[in-house]
Amino acid sequence: MNPEFLNTLGSIVGTATPLVIASLGETVTERAGVVNLSLDGSLTLAAVLGFAAAWTAQEAGVLDVPGQIALGIAVAMLVGALIALLIAFSSIKLRRDQVAVGFVLTLLAADLARFLGANFTRIPGPQITRYAIPVLSDLPIIGTILFRQNLLVYASYVLMFAIWYWLFRTGGGLTLRAIGERPEAAYARGARVQRLRYWYTALGGALVGLAGAAYSLNVKPGWSSPPAMQGDGWIALAIVIFGGWHPFRVVLGAYLFAALRAVSSNIQTNGLFLFGQEISFPFVLLNTLPWLLMIVTLLVVSGGLTERLLQYMPRAVQRRLRAFLRSDPPKALGTRFELE
Amino acid sequence: MTLRNPTLTRVIFLLLPIGISLAVAAALVIAVGRDPLDVVDALWQGAFKDSRKLGGVFNFWIPLSLVSIGLVVTFRAGLWNIGVEGQMMMGALFASWGAQYILLDESLAALLHILLLCLAALGGMVWAWLVGALKIRLGVNEIFGGVALNALVNVISIYLISGPWQPRIGGSAQGTEPFPKPALLPEYAPTFPVNIFMVALVMVAFVIIYALLNRTRWGLNLKAVGKNMRSAQLLGVATERTSMSAFLVCGALAGVAGSYRVLFTFDNLRPLASGGIGFLGLLVVLLLSIRLLWVPLVAFAFAAILTGSTRLQIAPSLKLDSSLAGVMQGMLVLFVILFQGVREVLFPVQNPTPSSSPTSQGGESQTQQVSFSQGDGDNIEAEKR
Numbered sequence: 001m002n003p004e005f006l007n008t009l010g011s012i013v014g015t016a017t018p019l020v021i022a023s024l025g026e027t028v029t030e031r032a033g034v035v036n037l038s039l040d041g042s043l044t045l046a047a048v049l050g051f052a053a054a055w056t057a058q059e060a061g062v063l064d065v066p067g068q069i070a071l072g073i074a075v076a077m078l079v080g081a082l083i084a085l086l087i088a089f090s091s092i093k094l095r096r097d098q099v100a101v102g103f104v105l106t107l108l109a110a111d112l113a114r115f116l117g118a119n120f121t122r123i124p125g126p127q128i129t130r131y132a133i134p135v136l137s138d139l140p141i142i143g144t145i146l147f148r149q150n151l152l153v154y155a156s157y158v159l160m161f162a163i164w165y166w167l168f169r170t171g172g173g174l175t176l177r178a179i180g181e182r183p184e185a186a187y188a189r190g191a192r193v194q195r196l197r198y199w200y201t202a203l204g205g206a207l208v209g210l211a212g213a214a215y216s217l218n219v220k221p222g223w224s225s226p227p228a229m230q231g232d233g234w235i236a237l238a239i240v241i242f243g244g245w246h247p248f249r250v251v252l253g254a255y256l257f258a259a260l261r262a263v264s265s266n267i268q269t270n271g272l273f274l275f276g277q278e279i280s281f282p283f284v285l286l287n288t289l290p291w292l293l294m295i296v297t298l299l300v301v302s303g304g305l306t307e308r309l310l311q312y313m314p315r316a317v318q319r320r321l322r323a324f325l326r327s328d329p330p331k332a333l334g335t336r337f338e339l340e
Numbered sequence: 341m342t343l344r345n346p347t348l349t350r351v352i353f354l355l356l357p358i359g360i361s362l363a364v365a366a367a368l369v370i371a372v373g374r375d376p377l378d379v380v381d382a383l384w385q386g387a388f389k390d391s392r393k394l395g396g397v398f399n400f401w402i403p404l405s406l407v408s409i410g411l412v413v414t415f416r417a418g419l420w421n422i423g424v425e426g427q428m429m430m431g432a433l434f435a436s437w438g439a440q441y442i443l444l445d446e447s448l449a450a451l452l453h454i455l456l457l458c459l460a461a462l463g464g465m466v467w468a469w470l471v472g473a474l475k476i477r478l479g480v481n482e483i484f485g486g487v488a489l490n491a492l493v494n495v496i497s498i499y500l501i502s503g504p505w506q507p508r509i510g511g512s513a514q515g516t517e518p519f520p521k522p523a524l525l526p527e528y529a530p531t532f533p534v535n536i537f538m539v540a541l542v543m544v545a546f547v548i549i550y551a552l553l554n555r556t557r558w559g560l561n562l563k564a565v566g567k568n569m570r571s572a573q574l575l576g577v578a579t580e581r582t583s584m585s586a587f588l589v590c591g592a593l594a595g596v597a598g599s600y601r602v603l604f605t606f607d608n609l610r611p612l613a614s615g616g617i618g619f620l621g622l623l624v625v626l627l628l629s630i631r632l633l634w635v636p637l638v639a640f641a642f643a644a645i646l647t648g649s650t651r652l653q654i655a656p657s658l659k660l661d662s663s664l665a666g667v668m669q670g671m672l673v674l675f676v677i678l679f680q681g682v683r684e685v686l687f688p689v690q691n692p693t694p695s696s697s698p699t700s701q702g703g704e705s706q707t708q709q710v711s712f713s714q715g716d717g718d719n720i721e722a723e724k725r
Contacts (some may be wrong), residue, residue, distance in 0.1 A: 035484075090677070090678055090681060092679055093681070093685070094680075094681025094684075095681055095684065096677055096678065096680070096681060096683060098680045099420065099483070100626055100677060101674070101677060101678075103420075103422070103622065104623065104626060104670060104673050104674045104677065105670075105674065107619055107666065107670050108666075108667065108670030108671065108673075108674060110666075111663045111664075111665075111666030111670055112663075112667050112670075114661055114663035114666075115368070115660075115661050115663045115664050115666075115667050116372075118660070118661040119372075119664075138662045151557050155397045183468075202386075225661075231491060234484070234487045235489075237484070238484050238488075241481075242486070280595070282503050283501055284494065284495065284498055284499045284502060284503070285496075285499050287495045287498075288491075288492050288495045291488040291489075291491040292488075292492070293494075294484065295474065295480065295484075295485065295488045295489075298480045298481070298484055298485070299474070299478055299480055300478040300479070302478070302480050304424070305478050305479075326591065
């Protein structure tokens with residue numbers, strides 16, 4: 001296969017990683033029945049604070065480069081977890097609407113990021129370096145695509161399998177799904193619903209923070225205003241719906257979005273050639289594609305239209321196609337659990 | 341708790357979040373090595389130093405009030421119209437089209453202005469209709485539909501500015517050429533650069549929407565749909581049509597708000613001309629637990645902070661990013677919402693009358709409000725089957 005093409009696929013996997021990690025984090029949170037709507041803001045704040053921490057350590061010269069990176073990642077994860085915990089707390093203890101608090105935090109965190117990041121604009125800082133896995137990177141095709149990346153990318157693979165395994169193959173995962181679907185039943189069987197919701201919301205938030213660090217320490221190094229990752233939080237939230245709250249499908253969705261973006265930005269810089277003819281077209285409009293894809297995928301998985309189209313299909317196909325296309329949210333998503 | 345006086349409790353729980361958010365903002369300012377009092381002074385100077393500055397406050401207040409009034413309508417119906425920013429932008433685009441292609445003589449300026457404002461309302465309604473149709477007919481959650489449509493209209497505006505509408509000389513992505521003079525809304529006086537007609541329009545919109553919400557069947561239907569879609573339907577309310585009407589009203593107001601930005605504030609079309617005012621409107625309405633009465637006042641306070649914040653960058657002792665304004669506003673809304681919760685936990689009401697607020701409501705309507713990815717129309721269809 002064309003090595004250049006393989007390299008492109010490899011870079012798509014690399015640039016998709018923050019989206020992958022953020023959507024996986026949100027999947028965990030929403031499986032527990034909590035919506036963390038603040039993604040677009042918390043990603044940004046985690047990114048800038050993670051970068052600021054790593055850069056400060058670099059300037060102070062107190063840590064070696066891996067140490068600076070680790071510090072940056074730790075700070076970013078803490079920021080993500082704290083914002084998520086605030087949403088969980090306001091819902092569980094203060095009985096506020098998760099969507100309202102999440103939305104306010106989206107705006108607040110983004111503004112806070114701009115305010116605190118003002119002194120870190122466009123300065124170089126430590127970056128996560130590539131690390132080819134010895135044997136695996138020599139494999140034909142997938143070696144180039146998957147195993148000549150950095151550690152965060154490998155972490156995203158592990159996360160995907162780990163979350164899938166936890167959700168569908170362990171007792172703890174069964175409880176996790178139960179508190180998002182039928183918290184009363186889970187409670188009756190001895191699950192500590194509220195405490196678990198805190199834990200999983202924090203865990204999901206920490207992953208969102210990790211995704212923020214993946215931007216500022218790797219994919220979009222450093223900090224600039226307006227932030228380079230603006231809008232990606234919303235895309236990650238949509239990917240979770242598209243992915244039907246299933247880790248594998250969520251990751252697939254994230255890669256799809258990243259691929260579409262890579263194609264459209266490639267066309268915008270290099271032009272579009274079909275059969276040797278250059279096609280002229282206002283390429284700016286290609287920037288609409290990720291958002292159009294977002295609407296279309298939500299349309300397909302959310303019912304209305306799909307149901308209507310399915311009516312025209314033969315019975316036997318109907319059922320399978322519906323199971324394949326539709327995705328239903330955890331039943332208790334966004335609601336509070338209270339014992340009366 | 342020994343506090344038995346409800347008025348006192350209310351006052352305390354009003355002042356507490358304000359005080360805490362100010363304290364946090366002050367701590368932030370100190371953390372970056374500046375004096376909070378300098379910030380207060382700069383904000384005040386930036387907003388109220390002279391009548392020109394005050395004019396600036398009004399120029400934010402006009403669009404902010406319009407979108408906030410519109411958002412009260414959609415929130416009443418239990419809808420999260422995050423697409424309001426895009427609806428403003430679409431209004432701005434429609435008005436910009438009219439300003440460039442409907443060429444009337446100076447003497448017909450008044451007619452032209454009315455035409456342009458109607459066009460802008462239409463533009464906002466088109467974009468709001470899309471959010472509504474996606475939500476009601478096709479089951480796409482309005483938050484995500486709105487976010488996507490916001491991004492779409494931004495790309496479209498950048499395309500127009502750098503393509504068909506680019507200035508004849510020096511075409512860049514900065515903005516279109518200034519619109520012809522008759523299209524621009526006139527200012528009251530150079531010392532008070534505000535369009536008085538639009539101030540009046542805000543007040544008229546406020547009174548009309550207030551009357552519609554509180555004195556008509558439509559207002560009652562909105563409330564019913566917002567509180568409990570199922571029972572509203574059982575009571576014979578045309579829920580889909582009511583929801584859509586809420587979107588359209590909000591879209592029209594947002595469209596007019598957007599047009600003010602291009603026909604008065606900027607005199608041309610720029611990328612992101614809506615400038616986050618739609619989102620700020622959401623904050624205003626959330627802060628007030630969707631009570632319309634206080635919208636003009638709170639919008640004025642927010643507009644003053646926004647106008648004043650431009651001085652944060654200029655003032656020699658500060659040189660701070662103007663996003664501090666957003667931080668202050670966000671903190672305030674967050675703490676107000678959280679303290680409503682604290683109050684309810686500490687002083688539970690004997691007969692809970694669930695307010696229609698999205699921030700303080702009973703569990704039942706909440707399930708309905710956060711019906712992710714599954715349209716309400718769809719639910720009903722499924723039940724009929």
